[in-house]
Amino acid sequence: EARRLSQLRMNVGVAARGHCATPTKGGDDCLMVTLTYAGGNENWNARHVSDFLQRVRLWMKRRDLLTRYVWVAELQKRGVIHYHVALWVPRGMKLPKPDEQGWWPHGMTRIEVARAAVPYLLKYLSKDTSKTFGSFPKGARIYGVGGLDQPMRRARRWLQGCAAAWAVRP
Numbered sequence: 561e562a563r564r565l566s567q568l569r570m571n572v573g574v575a576a577r578g579h580c581a582t583p584t585k586g587g588d589d590c591l592m593v594t595l596t597y598a599g600g601n602e603n604w605n606a607r608h609v610s611d612f613l614q615r616v617r618l619w620m621k622r623r624d625l626l627t628r629y630v631w632v633a634e635l636q637k638r639g640v641i642h643y644h645v646a647l648w649v650p651r652g653m654k655l656p657k658p659d660e661q662g663w664w665p666h667g668m669t670r671i672e673v674a675r676a677a678v679p680y681l682l683k684y685l686s687k688d689t690s691k692t693f694g695s696f697p698k699g700a701r702i703y704g705v706g707g708l709d710q711p712m713r714r715a716r717r718w719l720q721g722c723a724a725a726w727a728v729r730p
Contacts, residue, residue, distance in 0.1 A: 635696065
């Protein structure tokens with residue numbers, strides 16, 4: 561579990577740093593969107609975060625923008641899964657509130673501009689996560705990445721290979 565947690569932190573960190581380092585015209589803001597369930601894990605479905613991101617992709621596509629994101633799952637104190645999604649958008653762009661827009665009909669949402677996206681995301685994959693690894697609902701993914709450009713995808717794969725090679729060393 562410690563090795564898996566280390567790999568998760570590396571994957572999330574590399575992807576988030578890749579988005580931060582990708583130059584864009586006019587600069588970017590990183591919006592942190594928290595997706596919380598109103599009920600318990602019995603209301604959870606593995607497709608919910610994917611459905612939310614698909615709605616964001618459509619909204620961004622209508623504005624001729626690429627959807628760049630990294631998300632991590634976390635268990636709340638009450639044991640219910642929720643998601644932290646970092647979305648990179650053009651500076652000053654406002655995202656509609658997902659629960660009011662119908663993009664997250666499962667509970668409530670919160671949006672804020674992140675000053676330090678990478679540390680914010682990585683704190684949810686901290687050592688405390690290792691205590692709750694087995695408590696996530698069956699079939700839950702703990703993170704996801706989208707919108708990396710080709711050079712960053714290559715760099716991420718290379719780093720994953722390096723991490724795997726180091727993991728098998730005695």
